[in-house]
Amino acid sequence: MCRRVRAVLASMLLLVTVVACTGDERAPAAPGTFSVALGEPASLLPAEITDLPGRLVADAVWTPLTAPGDGQGAEPEPLAAESITSTDQRSWTIRLRAGMRFHDGTPVTAQAYVDTWEAAEREGWAGATVLTETLRAEKFRATGERTIELVLERPLGQVPLILGSTALLPLPPSAVAARDWAGFARHPVGNGPYRLAEDWRPGAGARLTRFEGYRGPRPGTAREIGLRVAADAAEQYELARTGEVDLATEVPGDQHHRMAEDFGDRVLMWPLPELTMLGVPAGDERFADAASRHAIALAIDRAALEEGPLGHQVDLASALLPPAMPLGHRSGTCRPCNHDPRAAQALWEQAGKPAPELAVHFAEGTGQESWVRPLAEQLGDMLGSTARPSPVPAAEYRELLERGTADGLFVLSHVLRTRSPHELLAPLRSGAGSNRTGYASEGFDQMMAEAGGAAELGTSGELYRLAENQLLRDLPVIPLWSRHGHAVWGERLGGVTASPNLAIDLAAIDVPS
Known part of the structure; x- marks a missing residue:
């Protein structure tokens, strides 16, 4: 009888040990934690x-x-x-x-x-x-x-x-x-x-x-x-x-x-304060005609990049100002945010096919190469040009942006530190030290002054949207996407x-x- 009891106890101990080791049962979380x-x-x-x-x-x-x-x-x-x-x-x-x-x-x-x-x-x-x-x-x-x-x-x-x-x-x-x-x-x-x-x-x-x-x-x-x-x-x-x-x-x-x-x-999905654009240097004569900049914007198939190398981690741009800004949706469409191969090719020809060779500069070691390479391939295929990714060491890339001497397109990845549209738009004013594109427009500067001086956030939001509209016409920067977050629990x-x-x-x- 004693041997039988000892055998049963041994079997129970073995079962407890197996359960503990395999993790099939876990101690419940303490209340309030x-x-x-x-x-x-x-x-x-x-x-x-x-x-x-x-x-x-x-x-x-x-x-x-x-x-x-x-x-x-x-x-x-x-x-x-x-x-x-x-x-x-x-x-x-x-x-x-x-x-x-x-x-x-x-x-x-x-x-x-x-x-x-x-x-x-x-x-x-x-x-x-x-x-x-x-x-x-x-x-x-x-x-x-x-x-x-x-x-x-x-x-x-x-x-x-x-x-x-x-x-x-x-x-x-x-x-x-x-x-x-x-x-x-x-x-x-x-x-x-x-x-x-x-x-x-x-x-x-x-x-x-x-x-x-x-x-x-x-x-x-x-x-x-x-x-x-x-x-x-x-x-x-x-x-x-x-x-x-x-x-x-x-x-x-x-x-x-x-x-x-x-x-x-x-499941929760929410906008993150991170966005990516392509900068177009104002000093590059090849892109002086706005048609060339719009051709580049329309040639990019953002959805293909989102489904591929970007792994469903981004929201495709429907405006320049991202969803992280508490401004609500735009009342109008963002034409250069779309993918339209026929319009891209027509505009590129209208601009005289200004860039037979096109570089897309980006900072090495930032994970951008995975999508810059296929983006360059898209531009080459759509515009009939030779487009190539151009990796630049991170320190040199910062200097390149600060000097404003990029000889082609360049990636602008921005992590917003505030929820205000002023942070993103103000650097594009004429003479702003952080203006990486060299863009200059008295009209835009005036709109920014009016938006900044508005006392009511609703009014300033409308004025910032007007300033954004001008940027979407002039296109010194090309909106690509902003990131969103996922949580599961x-x-x-x-x-x-x-x-x-x-x-x-x-x-x-x-x-x-």
Whole structure:
């Protein structure tokens, strides 16, 4: 009898061991927690963040000054700000919300913002361009514990929208004083609903825990969020499909068709602040006739590239301004956004077939060659020219753009740091230091001045659309596409939406408590 009991117990132990090893049963997630798969952030220093994983973390750890309003022309929603006001669209007063604290317990003050913005300019962080180029800030200073005075070089009614940028998030005084930026990026301290419970571990991730001292809007729902770095989008998808994580923030192109089958309606697609255009140098006489530029635009089969090398990760351009801009849809069509071989060939002949040989320059090591090569083949086939991809080392490519000396077309990939159309259009004004095309138009400059000076966002949006229309006629840049994101999640979660800075709003996700 004893031997029989021991045999049964041994069999049960073996069964438990097999189940544990094969992973057929997993311990249920703790109440009030969920897990997320994401890529490795390039940086967690706010003014250096450009990628989706970085924005995902920043949107949980920080609360921005504002968020875009709900609907076309809607006023931005104050978040860390209590109010943002101006009488002339040039001098602005930013009043901070009372009671906000950093995760180290120190109060969030006007001086903290000012010191952070000064550090961004001093250190040359990439996001400083929001201050120096988009806002064109003449000065900013703290005029009280919770009040910032911001003065611009010229009127700009888009300020409340621009102030929501990740690049303008505040750092605590201890971080600014220490200047250990690498150390801070390993364990950022923000003013948001979640705090990092440990240092960020490259290749692994970290845990976010709810900040109990948070007194701002949109507090977090979950008690704890596990962030797990995956090698690529394919691994993310598999982790979510098998239930090893609750949410994946990327979907590979070859699984695009399976999302509904694997996850039902637990799928989110949203616009990312990333777009790609072709630049046409104004100084290249071969393209002086607008017909030649329109011929090039109409010769590109964007849909074939989207289905092929781009792996269903982009939205084909239907305008110059991408869906990430809260402007609503265009009332008219974008003719040069279409693929029309017959019109392309007719316009190319009308322009005198100006370029028997055509180079398409792009930066090496950016993953662009996979689609630049077939795009060049399309141009060659459609226009009867010899078109070739021209890879340029990244450092040299930046210099080529800054000098404006490209002898052919060049790829312009832009990661937007704000949700304002001003950021994308202003660099095309005459004499703008960031104008890579050499485009100059008094009419466009006047439209931009009127759009910038408009006090109402609805009015300025209409004026920016008019400026966009002129660019679509003159075509100094050729719109190609903008990226969109995919997220998929398990049955435990609800309320998965995009955040104001176009990541996933982790704080808004519903999870069983």
